[in-house]
Amino acid sequence: MLEKYIEKELISEQEIKAQVKKLANIITEEHKDHDNVLLVGVLTGAFIFTSDLMRELDIPCVVDFISASSYGSGTESSGNVVIAKDIKESVRGKHVIICEELIDTGNTLQALKRWFARQEAESVKICALLNKEERRQVDIHSDYPVIEIPNEFVVGYGLDYAGKFRNYKCVCVLKKEVYEK
Ligand code: 5GP
Ligand code: MG
Secondary structure, eight states, X not given: OGGGGEEEEEEOHHHHHHHHHHHHHHHHHHTTTXXXXXXXXXXXXXXXXXXXXXXXXXXXXXXXXXXXXXXXXXXXXXXXXXXXXXXXXXXXXXXXXXXXXXXXXXXXXXXXXXXXXXXXXXXXXXXXXXXXXXXXXXXXXXXXOOEEXXXXXXXXXXXXXXXXXXTOSSEEEEXXXXXXX
């Protein structure tokens, strides 16, 4: 049913699973002596990535979610990022890992990184699954390996179009007709 809207698959379910496992192994090794790791998923897109990553981690950790929105023209991200919903957990003294499914301009993560650094986190790292390098506007990068994708609008694995299509297990490009409706 849902498959009929897909123009092309960019990243398969298997590739995503392998990458999540790889990231989890690196983070587990890095934090094997820590019991104060806080995963912060960036809503809404990163809810699937954050939960899949957490289940592969072999260390005690806490999860929370934050929501940031940028005010700009339409769907384009702008530099004016505000925190729309903060986390409930205290950040002080924690090893914070911000989980983001895709870095585009980098504006959101730049604002979030500054937000957590101000709250005296022990460390603040960015863990992103996907990266659109050519779209970057600010000096922000994932602290772990990423899957590079071309400059195309993608959906799936948490990423939406008009709130839908987050439930694809792969990352894909939609058929043009979907946007013309
Ligand atoms: P940034 O602040 O890096 O420009 O924006 C990052 C967020 O915008 C991503 O984490 C994602 O939620 C959303 N975004 C950026 N590019 C795309 C895209 O191609 N498709 C979808 N569905 N969301 C995107
Ligand atoms: Mg996102």
